[in-house]
Amino acid sequence: MAKVWVYADIGPEGPRPSALELLTKARDLADTVEAVALGPGATGAAAALGDYGAKTVYASDDPVFGEYLGQPAAHVLARLVAEHVPNLIMFATTYDSRDVAGRLQATTGSTLMSNATDVLGLDRARTEILGGTKIVDVSLGGPEPRLVLVRPKSFAAEPSGGTANVVPVVAEVPDELLKAHRVERHEEPASGPKLEEAKVVIAGGRGLQDPTNFALLERLAAVIGNAAVGASRAVVDAGWIPYSHQIGQTGKTVKPEVYVAVGISGATQHVVGMKQSKRIVAINKDPDAPILKLADLGVVGDALSFLPRLIEAIEARES
Numbered sequence: 072m073a074k075v076w077v078y079a080d081i082g083p084e085g086p087r088p089s090a091l092e093l094l095t096k097a098r099d100l101a102d103t104v105e106a107v108a109l110g111p112g113a114t115g116a117a118a119a120l121g122d123y124g125a126k127t128v129y130a131s132d133d134p135v136f137g138e139y140l141g142q143p144a145a146h147v148l149a150r151l152v153a154e155h156v157p158n159l160i161m162f163a164t165t166y167d168s169r170d171v172a173g174r175l176q177a178t179t180g181s182t183l184m185s186n187a188t189d190v191l192g193l194d195r196a197r198t199e200i201l202g203g204t205k206i207v208d209v210s211l212g213g214p215e216p217r218l219v220l221v222r223p224k225s226f227a228a229e230p231s232g233g234t235a236n237v238v239p240v241v242a243e244v245p246d247e248l249l250k251a252h253r254v255e256r257h258e259e260p261a262s263g264p265k266l267e268e269a270k271v272v273i274a275g276g277r278g279l280q281d282p283t284n285f286a287l288l289e290r291l292a293a294v295i296g297n298a299a300v301g302a303s304r305a306v307v308d309a310g311w312i313p314y315s316h317q318i319g320q321t322g323k324t325v326k327p328e329v330y331v332a333v334g335i336s337g338a339t340q341h342v343v344g345m346k347q348s349k350r351i352v353a354i355n356k357d358p359d360a361p362i363l364k365l366a367d368l369g370v371v372g373d374a375l376s377f378l379p380r381l382i383e384a385i386e387a388r389e390s
């Protein structure tokens with residue numbers, strides 16, 4: 072009987088959405104779906120994990136998993152793997168999970184595939200290569216469990232209405248693994264909907280010319296409502312806006328109802344993070360910009376003169 076595990080990231084408000092997405096997919100792959108949750112809040116998260124398909128949750132609330140980077144979690148996970156022998160473990164592509172998955176692979180010698188966009192079976196997964204222009208199915212060799220790091224939003228999370236049996240895990244970690252200590256945790260202050268959850272995403276690129284012009288995107292988001300502001304890497308690297316706004320291969324993946332790309336050329340590394348949006352609107356002064364080929368609606372012109380008029384028109388319609 073196939074057994075699939077999900078390594079569940081837990082945040083202050085419970086399981087991260089990615090854990091629920093992976094559990095939903097795991098239900099298609101195996102009769103036995105289980106989750107491993109390590110760190111403060113793990114036991115409390117078990118009910119939600121059960122609701123999305125985990126029959127068993129191996130949980131430890133021990134602060135050691137929050138205070139240190141991946142080493143303690145990878146060590147304990149390796150012990151659980153040896154004991155319970157899952158066929159496949161799915162991880163979300165987060166900093167913490169990537170750290171744990173890499174360390175686990177070094178211990179087990181199994182295959183670790185990153186950047187998966189789908190998991191097709193216990194030994195098969197899908198990814199995109201060459202900046203998202205080609206889709207390839209990859210066969211996972213080597214000993215079990217195969218390890219797969221899955222891109223966020225690859226699956227839609229759907230509850231199954233189940234409950235989980237919680238198995239407490241003892242956090243026995245050798246002293247030599249307590250080395251990389253977290254000294255500070257910084258939460259980016261945010262207002263409005265989260266980028267990954269907003270119905271509308273308005274993203275700005277180098278075509279905005281100046282960081283202060285992001286204020287135009289904020290105003291547009293405010294008049295539309297349930298909208299968040301994203302960015303290309305070019306402007307994140309230039310320090311115009313924090314990394315938490317970056318969309319693309321090395322940033323976030325979004326799938327809003329409407330994606331508005333303002334002054335963004337449409338490089339493949341950007342497009343992989345937004346191409347699954349339901350409708351794409353692009354505002355670009357270059358009629359040959361690649362983003363316009365992808366767009367359902369393209370505006371060829373200067374964004375800096377177009378946006379104020381668009382905002383005014385929406386405000387006039389609302390009043």
Ligand SMILES: Cc1cc2nc3c(=O)[nH]c(=O)nc-3n(C[C@H](O)[C@H](O)[C@H](O)COP(=O)(O)OP(=O)(O)OC[C@H]3O[C@@H](n4cnc5c(N)ncnc54)[C@H](O)[C@@H]3O)c2cc1C
Binds near residue numbers: 275323334335340373
């Ligand atoms: C390994 C790797 C990973 C990467 N990861 C990412 C990633 O996650 N996300 C990402 O975005 N990029 C990523 N990149 C970078 C990517 O290749 C591009 O360099 C980047 O997306 C370009 O950003 P941009 O579109 O804002 O800038 P540009 O390519 O400079 O485009 C600016 C656009 O604005 C238009 N424009 C100029 N002025 C105006 C105006 N007044 N009005 C309207 N339009 C105007 C121009 O016509 C142009 O199309 C990655 C690159 C590498 C190598």
